[in-house]
Structure formats: structure tokens, C-alpha cells
Amino acid sequence: MSIHSTKTKYGQRYLGNSNEKEVHDLENEAGVCQIDEIIQADHAVRFNPDSLNEAKRNGYDNCHWCIGNSKR
């Protein structure tokens, strides 16, 4: 098992909230992001490729807390 993986416990770096149309950086997750709640509510979206650009391309806005530069 590698300890050098940049992947988080979720196996991905970016996670979208399909309800809020916001993307979170799981490597910089803040408590207010409520990632577990997003997953439990079945609003979690993965991007392919797993990048911020791909999230933007899909119309997702940055989370104010873990990424910043939110447009809202």
C-alpha cells in the first residue's frame, strides 16, 4: 500500500454536490463542507477526469471554504 497517494479516503480529489452545484477539494476539506452529508444525501458527483477544470466545465462553482474564489 502506498502512503504517497494524493488521493483521499474517498478515492478522488474533487467531489461535486449535485444539489448545490458546488465542487469541493477533498484534500482541503473543511468541516463546513459537510462532505459526509453530501454523500449520504446521494448528492455526490465524481468528475472524469478528476479535476477542477472538469468540474467547471460541468457548471460547478468553487466551494467558498475549501477552494475559494466562489462566484456566488
Ligand SMILES: [Zn+2]
Ligand atoms: Zn468545500
